[in-house]
Amino acid sequence: MGVKKFSKIIIVLLLVFALISGCSPNVEDKIKEHLVGNEIEYFSISGDPLAYVVLENDIASIKKTEDGWKAEVGNGLKWNMYYDDNGIFVRQEQLFQT
Numbered sequence: 142m143g144v145k146k147f148s149k150i151i152i153v154l155l156l157v158f159a160l161i162s163g164c165s166p167n168v169e170d171k172i173k174e175h176l177v178g179n180e181i182e183y184f185s186i187s188g189d190p191l192a193y194v195v196l197e198n199d200i201a202s203i204k205k206t207e208d209g210w211k212a213e214v215g216n217g218l219k220w221n222m223y224y225d226d227n228g229i230f231v232r233q234e235q236l237f238q239t
Contacts, residue, residue, distance in 0.1 A: 169203050171228035172212055176200055181220055186239050193218055 166174070177200075180192040193215065201213040209231065210224040219236040 168210060168224075168226070168228040172203055172210060172222075172224055173197070173200060175224075175228070175230055176212060176214060176222065181214070181233065183218070183235060184239055193220075 176195045177197050179195045181195065182190060182192055185191055195214055199214055199216055201215070201219075203210060203212045208223070209226050210228065212222040212224070214220045214222055215236075221234040221236060223231045223233070225231055
């Protein structure tokens, strides 16, 4: 294989990689997309169902963990939201008592 042909193959592969990586959001962005506007259901002390709608400024942090990702959400009422390595929601943990 000639140098010119090899160079063309490398350029094509780099372009494909750039297109693929530019089209898919990173995991943190995917988690933010899931959280913002999401309703987290919880119950009042009397057992009545309530909903907390997550705003962008309610997201305190998104961190990589051993098992995937953890997002800390809420102001006053707080939750840990857990995601797998691909940013798929797994479970939530309520950090306050009702």
